[in-house]
Amino acid sequence: MTAASVTNEPKFLALLFSRRAVLIALIVFVAIAGLCLLATLVAPADPAKMSVRARLSPPGGDFLLGADAFGRDVLSRLLFAGQVSLSIGLGVAALSSVIGVIIGLMAGFFRKLDAPMSRLIDAMMAFPDILLAIALVSILGGSIVNVVIALSIVYAPRIARIVRASTLVIRELPYVEAAVALGSSTLTIMVTHVLRNILSPIIVQATFIFAYAMLAEAGLSFLGVGLDPTTPSWGTMINEGRQYIDQAAYLILFPGLAISISVLSLQLIGDGLRDALDPRLAKDM
Amino acid sequence: MARYIFKRLIGMMIVIFIVLTIAFIIVRLAPGDPAALMLGPDASAEDAAALRQQLGLDRPIMVQYLSFVGNALQGNLGESLFFNQPVTQVLAGRAEPTIFLSLFSLLIALVIATPIGIYAAYRRGSFLDQAAITTAMLAASIPSFWTGLMLQRYLATDLGWFPVSGYGGPDTGFLERMRYLLLPSIVLGIVNSALILRFTRASMLDILGEDYIRTARSKGMGERRVVLRHALKNAAIPIITVVGLTFALLVSGAVVTERVFNIPGMGNLVVSAVLRRDYPVIQGALIVVASLYVLINLLTDLLYLVVDKRVKY
Numbered sequence: 368m369t370a371a372s373v374t375n376e377p378k379f380l381a382l383l384f385s386r387r388a389v390l391i392a393l394i395v396f397v398a399i400a401g402l403c404l405l406a407t408l409v410a411p412a413d414p415a416k417m418s419v420r421a422r423l424s425p426p427g428g429d430f431l432l433g434a435d436a437f438g439r440d441v442l443s444r445l446l447f448a449g450q451v452s453l454s455i456g457l458g459v460a461a462l463s464s465v466i467g468v469i470i471g472l473m474a475g476f477f478r479k480l481d482a483p484m485s486r487l488i489d490a491m492m493a494f495p496d497i498l499l500a501i502a503l504v505s506i507l508g509g510s511i512v513n514v515v516i517a518l519s520i521v522y523a524p525r526i527a528r529i530v531r532a533s534t535l536v537i538r539e540l541p542y543v544e545a546a547v548a549l550g551s552s553t554l555t556i557m558v559t560h561v562l563r564n565i566l567s568p569i570i571v572q573a574t575f576i577f578a579y580a581m582l583a584e585a586g587l588s589f590l591g592v593g594l595d596p597t598t599p600s601w602g603t604m605i606n607e608g609r610q611y612i613d614q615a616a617y618l619i620l621f622p623g624l625a626i627s628i629s630v631l632s633l634q635l636i637g638d639g640l641r642d643a644l645d646p647r648l649a650k651d652m
Numbered sequence: 653m654a655r656y657i658f659k660r661l662i663g664m665m666i667v668i669f670i671v672l673t674i675a676f677i678i679v680r681l682a683p684g685d686p687a688a689l690m691l692g693p694d695a696s697a698e699d700a701a702a703l704r705q706q707l708g709l710d711r712p713i714m715v716q717y718l719s720f721v722g723n724a725l726q727g728n729l730g731e732s733l734f735f736n737q738p739v740t741q742v743l744a745g746r747a748e749p750t751i752f753l754s755l756f757s758l759l760i761a762l763v764i765a766t767p768i769g770i771y772a773a774y775r776r777g778s779f780l781d782q783a784a785i786t787t788a789m790l791a792a793s794i795p796s797f798w799t800g801l802m803l804q805r806y807l808a809t810d811l812g813w814f815p816v817s818g819y820g821g822p823d824t825g826f827l828e829r830m831r832y833l834l835l836p837s838i839v840l841g842i843v844n845s846a847l848i849l850r851f852t853r854a855s856m857l858d859i860l861g862e863d864y865i866r867t868a869r870s871k872g873m874g875e876r877r878v879v880l881r882h883a884l885k886n887a888a889i890p891i892i893t894v895v896g897l898t899f900a901l902l903v904s905g906a907v908v909t910e911r912v913f914n915i916p917g918m919g920n921l922v923v924s925a926v927l928r929r930d931y932p933v934i935q936g937a938l939i940v941v942a943s944l945y946v947l948i949n950l951l952t953d954l955l956y957l958v959v960d961k962r963v964k965y
Contacts, residue, residue, distance in 0.1 A: 486663075490670035493942035497904040498922065502934050505926040506681050582795055586908050589797045592926045605798060612805050623798035631793035 382643035389639030396632035399625070403449030410443035414599065426617055433617045435608065445621055448599040452581055452626070455515055455600070459580035460573040462519035467526025468569065472557050474527065475534025485531065491524040500583055501592050509595045518583055522576045529572055533565040567644035574637035578630045585626050601626045653957065664950050669721070671942040675935045676720050680713075692929060729936035734928045739936035743918060749819055750917035753833050753840065753909065754902045758895065760841025761848050766891065769852025773860060774879055784849060792846040796905050800839045800912035808835055817914040836913045840905045844898050848891075855890035859883045888959050896952035903941050
């Protein structure tokens with residue numbers, strides 16, 4: 368649980384890419400994210416432009432990945448929808464990390480808070496993620512921000528649990544004791560001495576949460592209880608394409624592939640980061 | 653040991669109490685009047701006032717909370733707004749397909765994942781090992797509803813190997829109903845096997861490095877016997893743990909899979925409840941499922957005592 372390896376960049380990168388799968392995953396993920404980010408430049412058509420004649424055109428010709436039931440270009444929609452899906456994943460990874468770090472640090476640092484906060488974490492983790500997310504989104508409403516908030520509440524306990532456990536260990540180390548003796552404030556100790564040294568497991572977990580959040584968003588949108596159907600995400604595209612599955616399976620094939628490839632890449636990157644940032648955490652999993 | 657069990661029971665009760673509190677708060681997080689929200693935009697002010705009174709929303713929040721917790725502890729989770737029936741009754745009426753779907757898919761996941769996980773650990777680093785890990789990661793990356801839709805389209809609609817969707821009519825016999833669950837269970841089983849495979853492999857790797865395995869080998873015991881009798885027996889504990897952990901995953905998966913295959917289970921009920929703004933049902937489902945999760949995890953911990961004589965609390 369040291370941050371030393373983060374500062375030693377060449378060694379860190381060499382470790383990270385020592386497994387070729389991690390390098391490939393990173394290239395694939397950056398390519399997908401880059402294409403989605405530059406959708407306005409690279410998309411072959413306007414994602415909202417409808418054409419009755421092009422309805423359900425199979426992949427090929429003018430429509431590389433086909434056209435949907437309104438004659439809209441699937442590839443262009445996929446690129447723009449990717450912006451939404453990836454932003455939700457990133458947003459959830461960031462927000463759940465912030466919430467989880469605050470809860471975990473407090474639970475690990477203040478003995479009196481530990482028991483109630485740990486029980487709260489246990490209780491939150493007792494709810495299956497999709498079920499809790501459904502309940503939260505149904506109450507908050509299906510905007511992008513609300514989906515991010517709901518999923519962050521669902522995933523924050525995972526970060527909190529890791530942060531708490533690491534804080535409990537670090538809190539007892541001599542240099543923390545030294546900082547206390549030197550008169551550092553509690554906040555300074557928590558941020559500069561504890562948080563800085565537990566960044567590695569947080570980053571690793573946040574990468575996995577990025578992946579889970581994308582899957583969860585897709586699930587919520589598929590169920591029709593996530594994003595507003597007019598907001599294109601990979602999940603809503605599958606939901607829309609579902610009714611045409613017998614005539615045009617490609618309508619759900621491509622968004623499904625986009626989700627799966629992104630999630631797989633993120634999981635591989637997360638595995639690679641875990642091994643590279645903290646060899647002691649490296650498991651044969 | 654009695655003290656340990658007592659401590660765990662107290663801990664479990666505290667967690668269930670917090671679960672109830674969270675379920676209570678969630679519905680009150682809604683901006684505006686929950687009654688108006690439940691009735692939708694077309695409701696009149698009188699209707700909203702009547703519902704507020706029916707739900708006790710006109711009383712002080714602490715009184716509402718205490719009566720909610722008191723009722724829940726007595727097994728009263730309120731009334732469904734849509735069915736006009738007690739929530740417990742509505743949930744119980746939908747439990748059968750969800751329970752069997754979860755059990756079958758867990759069974760399928762165990763049958764697929766345990767032998768592969770053991771073999772992958774035994775032949776660590778081999779092609780089969782790599783292939784197994786990669787496939788497991790892939791299975792965990794594909795949205796389960798997507799696998800469901802694809803298999804439904806090709807195996808059920810096109811090839812006709814399985815019923816396409818539903819759970820049969822009211823007169824359908826038990827075995828026929830179970831036939832409807834086959835394909836959904838396979839879909840959910842594939843998804844869940846990923847976690848079990850990784851877990852089994854990791855715990856087998858730990859065990860294969862233990863001294864007693866080396867001792868068994870050095871005594872000249874056959875490999876088959878070493879793996880199946882010495883290692884597998886000790887891998888039971890981690891496998892029990894993972895079965896407890898997959899519960900949450902199974903329920904999440906069941907919600908989505910029931911929707912794909914139009915199975916009238918608890919998952920489908922919850923999604924419909926969201927669309928109908930039937931908040932007592934959503935709340936009730938959250939409480940039942942979370943409490944079951946807590947209970948199952950306590951039971952798996954206690955099972956250790958039975959399976960492994962070395963574990964002492």
